[in-house]
Amino acid sequence: MKRNVAVIGGGQTRHAARRQDVNQVEMVNEAVRAALLDARMTMDEIDAVLVGNMEFFEGTHFTDCWLVDGMGAYGKSGLKITTGGTVGATITCAGAHHVASGLFDKVLCIGFEKQEEGDTGAILSGVAHPLYGRSMAGAAVGYFAMMGSSYMATWGAREEHSAMVAVKARQNARKNEYAHLKLDITIADALNSRMLAYPIRLLDMCPASNGACAMILADEKTARDRCDKPVWIRAMDTAHNEQFELDWSDVTTKRPIFSRVSAARLYKKMGIGKPAEFFDVFEIYEPATWAELVWYEDLGLCGPGEGFRMIEAGKTEIDGPIPVNPSGGVLSTNCIGASAMLRVWEAALQIRGEAGDHQVPREVRRALTTAYGGTNWTVLIALSAGLDD
Amino acid sequence: MTEEMDYGVFEVDQHITAHSRYYAGWMGSHFYIRLRDEKKIHGVRCESCAKVFWPPRSTCGRCFSQLTADDLVEIGPEGTVETFTRVDYEEPVHPRRAPLIYAVITLDGADTGMAHFLGEVDFDRIEIGMRVRPVFAEERKGHILDIAYFKPV
Amino acid sequence: MSQTNMPREFISVPMTVDVPYRFAAGKYLTRFLKELRDNGRFFGIKCPSCGRVQMPPRIVCAPCHVRNEEWVELGLEGTLVGFTVMYLPLTDPTTGKPHEPPFVYGAVVLDGADSSLSHLVNVEPDVEKIKVGMRMRVVLRPREERTGDLSDILYFEPAAGPVQD
Numbered sequence: 001m002k003r004n005v006a007v008i009g010g011g012q013t014r015h016a017a018r019r020q021d022v023n024q025v026e027m028v029n030e031a032v033r034a035a036l037l038d039a040r041m042t043m044d045e046i047d048a049v050l051v052g053n054m055e056f057f058e059g060t061h062f063t064d065c066w067l068v069d070g071m072g073a074y075g076k077s078g079l080k081i082t083t084g085g086t087v088g089a090t091i092t093c094a095g096a097h098h099v100a101s102g103l104f105d106k107v108l109c110i111g112f113e114k115q116e117e118g119d120t121g122a123i124l125s126g127v128a129h130p131l132y133g134r135s136m137a138g139a140a141v142g143y144f145a146m147m148g149s150s151y152m153a154t155w156g157a158r159e160e161h162s163a164m165v166a167v168k169a170r171q172n173a174r175k176n177e178y179a180h181l182k183l184d185i186t187i188a189d190a191l192n193s194r195m196l197a198y199p200i201r202l203l204d205m206c207p208a209s210n211g212a213c214a215m216i217l218a219d220e221k222t223a224r225d226r227c228d229k230p231v232w233i234r235a236m237d238t239a240h241n242e243q244f245e246l247d248w249s250d251v252t253t254k255r256p257i258f259s260r261v262s263a264a265r266l267y268k269k270m271g272i273g274k275p276a277e278f279f280d281v282f283e284i285y286e287p288a289t290w291a292e293l294v295w296y297e298d299l300g301l302c303g304p305g306e307g308f309r310m311i312e313a314g315k316t317e318i319d320g321p322i323p324v325n326p327s328g329g330v331l332s333t334n335c336i337g338a339s340a341m342l343r344v345w346e347a348a349l350q351i352r353g354e355a356g357d358h359q360v361p362r363e364v365r366r367a368l369t370t371a372y373g374g375t376n377w378t379v380l381i382a383l384s385a386g387l388d389d
Numbered sequence: 390m391t392e393e394m395d396y397g398v399f400e401v402d403q404h405i406t407a408h409s410r411y412y413a414g415w416m417g418s419h420f421y422i423r424l425r426d427e428k429k430i431h432g433v434r435c436e437s438c439a440k441v442f443w444p445p446r447s448t449c450g451r452c453f454s455q456l457t458a459d460d461l462v463e464i465g466p467e468g469t470v471e472t473f474t475r476v477d478y479e480e481p482v483h484p485r486r487a488p489l490i491y492a493v494i495t496l497d498g499a500d501t502g503m504a505h506f507l508g509e510v511d512f513d514r515i516e517i518g519m520r521v522r523p524v525f526a527e528e529r530k531g532h533i534l535d536i537a538y539f540k541p542v
Numbered sequence: 543m544s545q546t547n548m549p550r551e552f553i554s555v556p557m558t559v560d561v562p563y564r565f566a567a568g569k570y571l572t573r574f575l576k577e578l579r580d581n582g583r584f585f586g587i588k589c590p591s592c593g594r595v596q597m598p599p600r601i602v603c604a605p606c607h608v609r610n611e612e613w614v615e616l617g618l619e620g621t622l623v624g625f626t627v628m629y630l631p632l633t634d635p636t637t638g639k640p641h642e643p644p645f646v647y648g649a650v651v652l653d654g655a656d657s658s659l660s661h662l663v664n665v666e667p668d669v670e671k672i673k674v675g676m677r678m679r680v681v682l683r684p685r686e687e688r689t690g691d692l693s694d695i696l697y698f699e700p701a702a703g704p705v706q707d
Contacts, residue, residue, distance in 0.1 A: 020552040023414025026447045033455070043453040059409025059557060069450035119407040121633075130565040131401055131575065132598050132692060133660075142647055145626030146660070153624075153674035197647075198627035198669055399572035399690060404562040406638075411555050418549040458547045481560075531553040 001100040004387060006223035006230035008216050009039020010345045015180040015211035015333045017116070024058060024114045025070035031212035031338075032071060032110065039216045040226065043072035046216070047104040050079045050095050052087035052111050053337030056126075057118040071110060084127075085285065086238075086373030087111060088213065088341025093236045093379045095217045105219045111341035112212035115334075120208065141205060144288035145197035151290055152199065157308035159199050163190035164311045165289035166203045166331065172318055173328025175357035180209040180333040204289040211335035213342045231348040232384050237266040240377040258377050259298035259370065266380050267300070276301045279382075280364040281350045282316075282324045283343035285372040286331055292324070295370060323360045326350065330372075340371035344381055351385050365389045413531075416447045419458055421531040428525045430536070432464040432499045440500040465496035467542060468503075470519040475512045488512075494521060494539055508538035570599040573613075579690035582682050586655045588612040594656045617653030619701050622676045624649040624658070627667045634693070650678045650698050664697040677701040 011034020013019075019027055028051075036043060049071050051064055060066055064073070064080035083090045088111035095109040128134040151157055167187055173179035183189075185203060193203040223230035239262040263275075272278045282299070286292035293307035301322055302310050310316055316324035325331075327346040330339050347367035349355040365385040371378045413421055416433065423429050433445035437452045443464060447456055473492035476483070483489070490512055493502040507515060508524065521539040529535035567575055570587070574597075577583045587599035591606040595614050603610050625648030631640040644667040649658040664681070665672055679701035688694040 020412055020554065021415050021548065023412050023417055026414045026416070029448050056407070059407060059411065059559060069446050069448050072448075072453045074450045114412070117411055118409045122405055122407040126405055130403055130563065131399075131567050131571055134403065141630060142626055142628065142632070145628075146624040146647075146649060149626055150624035150674060195627075195629050197629060198625075200626070394573075396569075396573040396576050399567040399575055401565050401567070401691065402562065403565065404560060406558065406560045408556065408558050411557060413553040413555070415547055415549055415552075418551065418553040421553040422549055422551065458549075532555060 001096075001233075003100050003102055004220040004223075005096045005099045005217055005233045006220065006227065007233065007344070007348045007383070008218045008223050008227040008230050009035050009037075009041065010213070010215040010348060011035035011038055012178050012213040012338070012342060012345060013211045014178050015209040015335055015338075017180065017207065017209065019114065019116070019210040024060070024063075024112070024117070025067050027114055027210065028067050028110060028112050028212045028214075029070035031112070031214040032108065035108070035214035035216055041106070041216060045106055046072065046076065046108045047106050048077040048079075048095075048098055049073040049108045050081065050091045050098070050110065052081040052083070052091040053113050054084055054087065054120075054123075055082035056123050057120055057336065058114050059118045067110075072108070077104070083377070084373035085287065085336050086340050086371035086378055087337050088339055089285075089344060089369065089371035089379035089381060090238075090340070090373075092215065092217070092233075092341055092344050092381060093238065095215075096233050096236060099217050099219050102219075105222055107217045108214060109217060109341065110212065110214045111338040113335040113337040113339075114210050115208040115336065116210055141197045141200055141288075144205070144290055145200045147294065148199045148204075148288070148290040151293065151308075155305035155308065157293065159191060160187060161293065161308040161311055162199065162201075162204050162289040163187045165286070165292045166190040168311070168317060169286075169289075169325060169329045169331035170203075172326050172358055173332035175318075175326075176328050176332070177356065178211075178333070179328040180211070180335075181207050181328070182332070200288060200290075206287045206330045206334035207332070209333050209335040211333065211338050213335075213338040213345055215341065215345055215348075229352045229354075229385075231351045232387055232389075233381060234384050234387075234389075235266050235269045235382045236379060237262040237269065238377055238379040239265070259295060262378055262380050263299050266382060270382060275299060275368065276322050279366045279368045280323075280362060281326065281347065281360050281367045282322070282369075283327060283347045283350075283367065284324060284329070284370040285340055285343060285378070286325065286329050287334065287372060289331065291372065292329075292331075296324070299368070299370070318358065319361050323362075326355065326358045326360050328358070340369075340379070343369040343371065344383070347381075347383050351383060414447065416445050416456070416458070416461075418531075419461055420445045421535075423461075424535050425529040425531045428529075428535075429463050430465045430496060430523065431461045432496070432501075433460050434462050435460070441498055442501050443496065443499045443503055462498065464498040465523065467520055467522045468494040468496035468499075468539070470507075470515065470517055470521060471495050471502050472517060473507060473515050490515070492521075492539070505533070505536060506538035507540070509540040514541075570601055574598045575690035578694055579688045580685075582685070582688075584616040584618065584652060584680070586614045586616050586652075586657075588614050595654060597652065597655045597657050597659065614654055616655050619677060619679045620650040620652035620655070620659075620698075622648050622650055622663070622672070622674055622678050622698070624674065625663060625672055627669060627672075637693075646672060648672075648678075648698065650680075652680070659692075661692065661695050662697040664699040 586597035589603035
């Protein structure tokens with residue numbers, strides 16, 4: 001990076017199924033005010049405001065205009081970005097680029113979704129190719145269901161493994177005051193929940209949440225002057241997959257390639273040989289349980305086909321050797337536009353030692369976050385406590 | 390290119406129908422409840438900027454102050470036409486059939502305007518600076534059309 | 543947030559947006575869809591660089607960034623590589639009508655192709671009876687009902703032949 005970039009503050013709303021008490025502006029404003037308070041900054045000091053959500057999910061366009069007052073963006077530079085589920089991380093990446101370039105010192109990044117307000121099914125159907133796929137739009141559930149059935153057939157995993165992921169996520173979320181779904185569930189509960197699309201059951205999928213996340217990124221001088229515990233962004237990578245679903249090279253396990261390609265590039269950039277040992281905590285974007293098992297493999301935490309053995313052995317529990325999603329992950333909170341940014345913010349909280357009851361019980365100096373866009377790309381971000389980590 | 394054959398043009402008509410529900414939020418709800426139940430129009434005052442905004446909002450866009458329900462102030466009911474136009478063409482998304490006349494009206498006491506219909510007036514008689522007053526709908530439900538239109542005073 | 547800020551009820555407004563679109567298929571997809579509609583044939587395109595056969599045909603192979611011009615006719619049979627049993631009534635967005643659950647939905651790699659095609663599978667929705675690796679055959683609508691869309695395919699159904707690993 002041309003200049004070092006740190007997260008010097010952040011905030012999130014209490015994510016919920018219903019937020020009738022606020023409109024989109026007010027909801028975003030809650031996260032923005034929390035971030036400014038955390039960073040001990042005023043809005044006047046912010047140089048640019050970047051905002052993202054899932055396009056048209058709320059039935060409103062020009063979100064950057066709508067939200068101007070609540071974001072404090074009046075008169076300021078900024079961007080609006082929409083990249084599907086990965087947008088929270090895309091915004092973070094764009095914010096980091098703004099600061100690293102030397103053109104901006106303090107950038108406010110915002111991700112949000114007021115999911116109850118929109119017709120997500122109808123809008124998601126717009127993702128499918130109009131002439132080649134839209135009549136068969138299987139929705140997100142069908143996509144992950146095929147991933148799951150293919151994974152089981154290829155590697156011998158069972159539905160219990162999906163249930164283990166579901167239980168880990170929700171039990172972790174019970175320790176996270178901001179999470180949406182805090183469910184005291186067991187494996188049996190997960191296996192008995194309603195089947196949506198084989199093998200995906202209700203408890204295997206993420207919820208639809210209303211919520212926002214905001215973070216303030218700053219240059220090194222500002223970070224050292226103003227922040228007790230800056231969290232450094234060390235590297236980022238993203239890779240676009242082939243066009244949605246139609247062209248995947250690896251059809252046998254219905255798995256997209258973006259995660260493997262960008263992980264490999266990021267590790268190369270940072271000279272990482274063994275990511276499971278290098279990073280102390282992982283916050284990954286898992287819209288469904290099977291996606292988490294696939295992430296373990298694509299991130300190189302284990303070999304191909306071994307993802308389900310990791311969860312079986314408890315390796316990714318909050319107190320395990322490779323903690324994954326101590327926050328409860330996307331399976332517990334999915335305000336889509338914010339979800340990928342929440343991974344970064346939760347990782348930052350872990351590094352700061354401020355994750356409260358869901359803090360992993362070990363020293364956290366390095367974290368890796370991932371994102372997942374329905375447009376099939378990701379932004380991976382590596383964070384650390386110090387520039388020498 | 391091999392096998393050059395003209396396959397012509399192929400186009401497909403589709404449409405997407407999306408149903409959404411927009412929440413007014415806590416400040417907006419105050420506005421609409423008072424409009425519906427009391428036939429009173431409110432703006433919100435930012436103490437720092439000494440300005441009254443319509444529609445009411447929870448954060449002042451200019452100075453980022455947090456505004457509260459106590460900052461709501463009644464505006465109008467009369468106001469001044471800042472600008473106006475008559476729409477003579479039709480699109481499915483238009484709220485009314487053509488011709489429809491609408492204006493930006495700055496209600497007394499507000500610093501920003503409201504876009505709304507003008508009624509009971511000939512287009513040729515409308516002037517910038519004209520004074521108008523709201524005509525409320527008989528049945529109101531917490532919607533901007535609880536004001537049916539504005540008419541000359 | 544002080545309690546006096548909270549109104550006694552929360553106001554909301556429902557809205558419906560109905561947007562018409564007209565999509566142009568472009569050169570390659572026009573040929574693909576017209577061959578499907580008029581002749582009941584499936585075509586893929588072969589990349590001269592990596593040899594991959596892509597359906598639907600694309601002008602450029604994405605990983606190789608090379609122009610593709612070799613059209614390859616594909617078989618009407620293939621191998622099931624993934625499936626699910628849907629318990630949710632999913633609406634076909636182009637007709638507005640739902641597919642009644644439970645139904646099976648799967649991805650098939652047609653003989654000769656390297657990419658898969660997802661569609662309804664006409665089998666009993668019993669996970670014990672469906673296996674990745676099953677041989678499938680495409681069943682098309684009669685010519686007069688085809689419009690040049692994936693819905694010209696009625697469904698996949700099991701074809702005779704051994705399960706492929």
